[in-house]
Amino acid sequence: MAEATVRPASPVREALKRLTGDSLIYGLGQVGGRAVNLLLVPVLTRVLTPAAYGVSDLVVAYSQTALLVLVFGMDGALARLFYDEPDRQARIRMVSSSLLFRIATGVTAALLLGLVVVPVCAPLVAGEAYRKYLTIGAMTLPFTLLALFANDVLRVTLQPWKFIALNLTQTLAVGGLTLSMVLGRHLGVVGVLYGKLGGDALTALLGLILCRHNLRPRFDRAALRRMFGYGMPLVPVAFAYGLIGAADRFFLQRTQALAAVGVYAVAMKFFALATMGVSAFQLAFGPFAFSRARDPEAPRVFARVFSLYTAVTSLAALLVAAFVAPIVSLLAPGAYAGAAGPALWLTFAAIAQGAYYLAALGIALSLRTPLLGLSAGGAALVALGANAALTPALGATGAAMATFAGHLTSVILGYLVARRVYPLPYRIGRIMTMYGLSLALALAAQRWAPAGGAGVGVGLAAAAAYALIVWRFELWRHPRPDGAAAARASR
Numbered sequence: 001m002a003e004a005t006v007r008p009a010s011p012v013r014e015a016l017k018r019l020t021g022d023s024l025i026y027g028l029g030q031v032g033g034r035a036v037n038l039l040l041v042p043v044l045t046r047v048l049t050p051a052a053y054g055v056s057d058l059v060v061a062y063s064q065t066a067l068l069v070l071v072f073g074m075d076g077a078l079a080r081l082f083y084d085e086p087d088r089q090a091r092i093r094m095v096s097s098s099l100l101f102r103i104a105t106g107v108t109a110a111l112l113l114g115l116v117v118v119p120v121c122a123p124l125v126a127g128e129a130y131r132k133y134l135t136i137g138a139m140t141l142p143f144t145l146l147a148l149f150a151n152d153v154l155r156v157t158l159q160p161w162k163f164i165a166l167n168l169t170q171t172l173a174v175g176g177l178t179l180s181m182v183l184g185r186h187l188g189v190v191g192v193l194y195g196k197l198g199g200d201a202l203t204a205l206l207g208l209i210l211c212r213h214n215l216r217p218r219f220d221r222a223a224l225r226r227m228f229g230y231g232m233p234l235v236p237v238a239f240a241y242g243l244i245g246a247a248d249r250f251f252l253q254r255t256q257a258l259a260a261v262g263v264y265a266v267a268m269k270f271f272a273l274a275t276m277g278v279s280a281f282q283l284a285f286g287p288f289a290f291s292r293a294r295d296p297e298a299p300r301v302f303a304r305v306f307s308l309y310t311a312v313t314s315l316a317a318l319l320v321a322a323f324v325a326p327i328v329s330l331l332a333p334g335a336y337a338g339a340a341g342p343a344l345w346l347t348f349a350a351i352a353q354g355a356y357y358l359a360a361l362g363i364a365l366s367l368r369t370p371l372l373g374l375s376a377g378g379a380a381l382v383a384l385g386a387n388a389a390l391t392p393a394l395g396a397t398g399a400a401m402a403t404f405a406g407h408l409t410s411v412i413l414g415y416l417v418a419r420r421v422y423p424l425p426y427r428i429g430r431i432m433t434m435y436g437l438s439l440a441l442a443l444a445a446q447r448w449a450p451a452g453g454a455g456v457g458v459g460l461a462a463a464a465a466y467a468l469i470v471w472r473f474e475l476w477r478h479p480r481p482d483g484a485a486a487a488r489a490s491r
Contacts, residue, residue: 039175041269044192045262045332047182054253054261055133056192057268061249063137065242067144070109073231073238073369074098075152079286080230080364082156085223093220095153095211098227100219102149106142113138136193143200150207153214155286162210169206174199233370240376244383244406248399251391259335264396266332267342270320271403274350277316281309282357293365303425306358310431311476313351314438318466320347321442322459325451342400344446348439349400352407355435360414362422371421375413382409430475438466 044053078098085091118134147170154163178195181187187194208215252261285305292298324347325340332339356375363371383406390398415428441462449458470476 039171040178041266041331043179044182045266045336048188048192048262050259050262050335051257052189052262053265054258054263055130056189057265058249058253058261059130059133059137059189059193060196061246062134063140063144065246066109066113066138066141067148068238068242068245069235070105070141070145071148071238072101072105072228073234074101074227075148075231076234076286076364076369077227077231078152079156080290080367081226083291090220090223092214092216093218094223094227095214096216096218097220097224099149099215101224102145103142106145110138110141113141133189133193136190136197140193140197140200143197143204146204147200147207150204150211153211154207157211157214159210166203166207166210170199170203173202230367230369234372237369237372237376240373240380241410243380244403244410247383247387247406248391248403251387251402252396252399255392256395260395263336263338264342264399266328266336267339267346267396267400269331270324270327270339270343271346271350274313274317274320274347275353278313278350278354282354285357289361289365299424302358302361303427306355306426307431307476309358310351310355310434311470313354314434315463315467315470317347317351318438318442318445318459318463321446322456322463324446326456338396341446342396344442345397345400345404348435348442349404349407351435352404352411355431356407356410356414359411359426360418362418362424363414366422368421371417372414374417375410378413379406379410382406434470434475437469441466 044056048056078094082091082094085094114135118131118138147166150166151163154160154166174195176195177198178192181191181195185191249261249264252264289298289302292301295301321344324343325337328337328340328343360372360375363369383402386402386405387399390402392398394401415426418424419426442459445455445459445462449455
């Protein structure tokens with residue numbers, strides 16, 4: 001009797017299984033680390049007025065913009081170059097040098113911002129009343145930078161369970177201290193900011209402890225120079241994305257009542273909710289892609305990942321849209337009911353933000369990071385222009401539409417630039433069809449669905465229709481491009 005032959009597992013399928021598993025693990029960390037953004041909403045929106053809640057969100061938004069720049073692209077450099085180091089000792093020197101740089105820049109930036117920039121710019125950017133709040137935000141920056149550094153190290157050294165523990169600690173620390181300050185000591189906005197400061201300080205300390213095996217008192221100038229070479233061109237990119245992330249609140253504050261910023265802050269929690277899953281994928285995809293870049297099957301794997309990412313996340317966005325109004329009513333009082341409309345646009349903006357890393361992957365693989373500035377700069381200009389045109393007229397919804405426009409532009413420009421330097425066999429026509437179909441169905445459901453349970457049913461029906469169309473026409477599939485199929489691979 002002939003022995004049964006066992007068909008070897010497809011390398012592409014095995015790679016996708018590994019990516020899915022890593023994404024789920026990092027997703028647990030993201031849920032733990034970012035859950036505080038959602039868990040505090042029911043408390044803070046009932047303790048603080050919409051105006052005060054908007055103030056706290058403004059400070060956080062400006063701090064996040066500063067963080068994007070202060071990282072100086074070192075997170076991306078570590079993810080890209082770590083695996084190119086010849087041995088463990090060389091990798092330890094790279095990590096340790098990056099830590100010393102992060103400490104120096106974090107402390108210097110906090111002093112400059114707290115003592116020079118905030119006193120001068122606070123009256124211009126936010127008003128003199130915000131000076132104290134922005135100063136606390138500046139004090140928090142060094143600790144947040146160290147917490148982010150620890151996350152980067154745990155990710156590239158493939159320690160996902162420590163990553164989860166660190167992010168859960170951050171949730172408990174920030175959430176617990178914030179509630180203690182706001183409810184126990186009645187400190188209001190200051191309590192929210194002090195809770196963030198204390199929680200990030202504790203997280204930074206634990207992160208250094210968890211990373212201690214990859215740290216030594218060593219400084220490698222050559223390694224740091226290589227990281228600068230990769231990371232510094234990303235600074236303008238980070239600044240551009242910081243503008244996209246902060247312009248909406250800035251224009252809202254200048255053109256609408258401060259309470260509108262508070263409503264928008266609740267809508268932004270849906271952006272945070274969507275980015276939990278998106279960020280989990282990004283955290284897993286970086287090491288996955290760069291460690292397999294030389295594999296002959298890599299282009300096909302990357303293309304299949306892009307198609308599957310779009311199919312799954314677009315369906316998830318539709319499901320979020322179906323429940324957005326009931327969730328807003330549960331999270332916050334009636335004064336925040338207007339957050340449902342902007343939340344839909346922000347959810348799809350988060351999906352586009354994740355797609356950018358796939359669309360522009362060829363730029364990173366080719367080490368042509370200065371080209372990222374083209375797509376990021378163009379996206380920032382679109383976001384600024386859209387905010388100037390839409391936010392004064394449409395308020396929070398206009399700001400959300402402008403943020404969406406910025407992130408979608410970054411995907412389109414990133415793809416156009418990347419395919420010139422490192423073309424990948426993306427089926428971009430099908431990808432845009434899935435995304436556009438999902439957005440159209442979500443907007444239609446929100447526009448015409450009745451209130452209450454019937455509206456949720458309409459949203460679920462829209463999600464089912466999307467899934468049926470994608471499955472029936474196999475828009476998510478990416479077969480091996482051989483023969484005639486190769487000529488159609490990019491359609």
